[in-house]
């Protein structure tokens with residue numbers, strides 16, 4: 001995502017926002033959107049959050065701007081949505097503050113952040129650039145690995161390792177929400193899905209305080225879990241509708257195809273091969289390809305399965321809109337006892353805490 005010098009006003013008071021926007025435009029470019037709209041592809045320098053009708057939605061927007069290290073001014077008569085992180089300026093004014101006060105506060109923020117942006121060592125701006133660059137690099141590495149798998153060439157274990165490290169660092173520095181926002185702009189759905197599942201896995205591993213080597217093993221396995229899809233015909237993989245029974249049978253070969261492919265190449269440990277082969281297994285034996293049950297399904301697989309399902313439900317598909325995080329999670333709770341109840345609870349606590357109220361995407 002790129003960033004320009006503009007101001008973005010997110011407001012549920014269109015008339016007041018339009019007047020404010022006109023005044024701001026005398027000094028700096030300004031855009032207005034409603035709270036349910038998506039974040040523009042070009043990030044602003046400073047944001048105004050004026051969402052009095054829905055405090056949760058206001059909090060979501062503030063958190064999102066924090067994630068991108070964008071300074072924000074919240075107009076509210078309630079308690080501010082969140083505390084500012086050290087690296088991000090956040091101001092709060094009453095919703096009915098005089099427009100001159102709002103403009104003075106806003107322009108002070110713009111001045112500060114324009115200066116920061118001009119500076120070569122502007123850490124907040126550099127962070128945004130860093131995560132976008134990491135995402136671009138990770139996409140390139142994942143694309144290379146999947147293309148190699150699709151054409152029968154060996155995958156580079158070194159490149160997979162580098163991609164995994166990039167994801168671990170990006171999620172650790174900026175959080176899962178920012179990672180998801182950044183990779184959303186990549187339109188190759190299989191790569192985006194792999195990066196998203198790996199991002200969730202990175203956040204899950206860190207949240208569970210796994211040893212660093214185990215966090216890496218988990219994220220790496222998540223990155224590769226669908227590698228077998230590189231061998232599925234594109235007409236089936238990208239079909240914009242329901243699959244026929246025959247097509248579904250082909251699609252369901254991807255765990256075995258992927259595990260066989262990595263095993264034949266060598267250099268991938270049993271745990272990774274297990275994740276690739278078993279990530280569609282369910283604890284009650286209703287999954288595939290082997291109908292494994294309970295204790296036969298390793299923890300590493302259970303972790304990736306949860307990340308995989310949540311990621312798939314919240315991704316856009318040609319035939320359906322993404323589910324909001326809360327709905328996706330509720331649906332997964334309805335899947336118990338097919339999923340690991342303890343791990344699902346932990347997933348909510350350590351991964352989704354910050355994104356569960358994300359009703360904006």
Ligand SMILES: [Fe+2]
Nearest residue numbers: 225226279280
């Ligand atoms: Fe899969």
Ligand SMILES: [Fe+2]
Nearest residue numbers: 193225226308
């Ligand atoms: Fe998947």
